[in-house]
Amino acid sequence: MSGKSQRSRAEHIKHIMETEGDAVATNTRGFNEGRYESVAKLEDYEALKDRAREIKEDAIERLPDLIDEVTEAVEENGGTVYIAQDAADANRYIANVCEGEDADRLIKSKSMTSEELEVNEHLEQNAVDVVETDLGEWVLQLAEEAPSHIVAPAIHKSREEIATLFEERFDPDEELESAEELTMFARERLGELIREADVGMTGANFVTADSGTIALVTSEGNARKSVTVPDTQIAVAGVEKIVPSVEDLHPFIELIGRSGTGQDITSYVSLFTPPINSPTVDFEDTDSVINGTGDDRDFHLVLIDNGRMAMREDEDLRETLYCIRCSACSNTCANFQSVGGHVFGGETYSGGIATGWEAGVHGLDTAAEFNDQCTGCSRCVEACPVGIDIPWINTVVRDRVNSKKDANAEFLVDGLTPDAEESGPGLQKRLFGNFETLAKLGSAFAPLSNWMANSPPAARVLEEVAGVDRRRPLPAFSRTTFAEWFENRDAVPPADPDRKVVLYPDLYTNYMDVERGKAAVRTLEALGVEVLVPQTPGSGRAPLSQGMIDTARSKANAVADELGSYFDAGYDVVVIEPSDVAMFTGEYERLLPEGEFEPFAENSYEILEYVYGLVANGADIDKLRHADGDTTVAYHSHCQQRTMGLEEYSRTILERCGYDVETNDVECCGMAGSFGYKSQFYEQSIDVGENLAGQIRDADPDVVVASGTSCLDQIDDLLEERPQHVIELLAPR
């Protein structure tokens, strides 16, 4: 991305934040809060998720057989199945059905798959009047806008904007103001359009292979009307929507509303087995009696491939097919909350999982346009009811996008970016991806390098050439690294230690925030632990976050080479930076050869997790620095740390040391590694961060602590006082 395109990208994001940001933020944060409350009511939430995942894995594995089975079932029921290779194929078939019915009007209930096909435009060209009956979709149809959210398509529009739109389009007799007035107006208006519809089209949340049942999860009742009134029904569904049996719907029905909009269940879960055994309603013949089993009904199930069968063969994209379009990954995403689907979205889909969908059905180019919105914070992984590793899909697609780019003009930084990438991830990505090299140089030339980097001319060059926003203060490098300090210090290791630890010198602790490393050493030694700090390479987090998977893999291998012998000798590995804990216990499974990941998974710990374990096993907590009188601590846990379930350890130890701890419900600080430094995302990053800063201000704390380097930098930039890492507050002097 050039400096110019970064600027126009920044302007686009700013414009959307100004016009849609407030409505999107209010709605998505409301959904997200609702999700937490709703899933907490389920006793067997995790078991339901596991079961849902199992069903999807099995269904995608057996997909060709299930397609045959559902075809047989639908045909037994009296319907027709058409397998469409792509959007054009599907649209042709649907247009033919309409032509065969001599249809003037088709009514639709909400369907993202139909958005993927752009079937409305195709039918309009064939002189079929298409009416969206979902109120949100209808508003967008009137406004000629695209959905900003996969479940609640018009969340970016305020009530006032909708009122103005209706005013302009319909000039109603009475002024429409309240949500109720607007809803009743739409109900009446659409009711008239539904009366005369010839064909009804729905999507499908699920299709059961055993009975040919279409499950639709809705609240308005428009899908029921779309199916019940016309005598011809078309359902469009991606092939991945098939599950083996009716019973398999169970976990999904309990999870989908809760995960998405935070509803325990939506008003209507329709289990239609079309053509349905229910009388049609012919409003043109007012004397006709409503009775009978609907023998005059036709049904067409249009199953869409459009790239899905190829995704099934793609080891990294396959998981995308497990997605049930609940929108949890959108609502839980701090970036999405700020900008919505008009920034964080492609041609059809939006939110974290959209990268997989867009890459699979529309191609890499559209995925590339918004893929950088995913910072890998991982909050969506636990929110996803089928446990899709959404950040990984984003990373893989980023890598593929990088590989497509021209590697020319990269020579400028080749010396600074000795990565293993075969082609060009782009200058900005390579700069951040090779942060370790920068940090080494920065440290070697500190303090000169710090003064240089933050000087106006250098900041301008960095912004122009590499898109590093000049409004962000750059981190200050330490002349003496943490590992060097450790090697040269005069200290007698504890005799007869209870445990032996390698304190991993992550890049941030090693080159910049050496004090927190020292604090960790003091703490561990005070608790009776032998500590070593061997020179060890960066974890690979920085290149991975830029989609430079080859480079990340070579880093992971180098770390494994260094730490392997310590694991063998019975050392635990303790890590201060949460994003590196996440690497060791998560991504390394994908990056290391078989057998080398397990020691990392079993024996690496986040620093406060380890302290908690020591105390639980009898270490003396009084060795830690306790609160001096009433002290309120605002604690912001790191996003990945929360996903790993490690937040509680910091909180508990702080409380046991006498602090009053205030936490917040912000999913991510908005800095997220390099994201907040990139000039095209700077303002969005600040917007996300303001949500956190506001909650910290409200807590009115005496001290602010956080766990991640990014979070600390972001809080530092937004608040007056410099926050510290938890271990610095607790470490003995």
Add this chain to the structure above:
Amino acid sequence: MAAQRTEPALFDQFERTVGAYDVGVQRVQPSAVRETIADLLSGPAMGTPIDIAGATLPEAVTTNPTTAELEAAKTGVTTASLAIADYGSVVLRATAEGSEPISLFNDLHVVVLRESDIVPDMAAAFEWFGEELRETRDSAIIATGPSATADMGALVQGAHGPKKVEVIVVA
């Protein structure tokens, strides 16, 4: 579904969960069904016959309505096949008597339900769905509260379907 458990605990739970959706619940003997429905009716009403011994529809409720009557109706009275206690849901099976349009094209939906048809949870409901849908290839709606939308800037009860739901549980 007569074989299901009929503990009063299930009714109590159902009453509590469905109450969260502003749905009124009354538990009556079969002989009182007619009067209970009559008291709830508002405007022209249509319905499907009640297949519960001793329970009948009031005369004011039209069965086998014409399309014109469906359009004019303000109340729809239908029978639920099942209810799910921990969700407050009723299961509305589409029948030849027009249960689906009658339960949908109205402002008030009155649901009549056998107490013995209340099952504890979604797992039990899906066991029933599995057998029934595979066997009969029928259709059914799991309905929880009135139709609703938040698309117009705030939650509104009554979108395309009923604005209000009342449940009569027949002991």
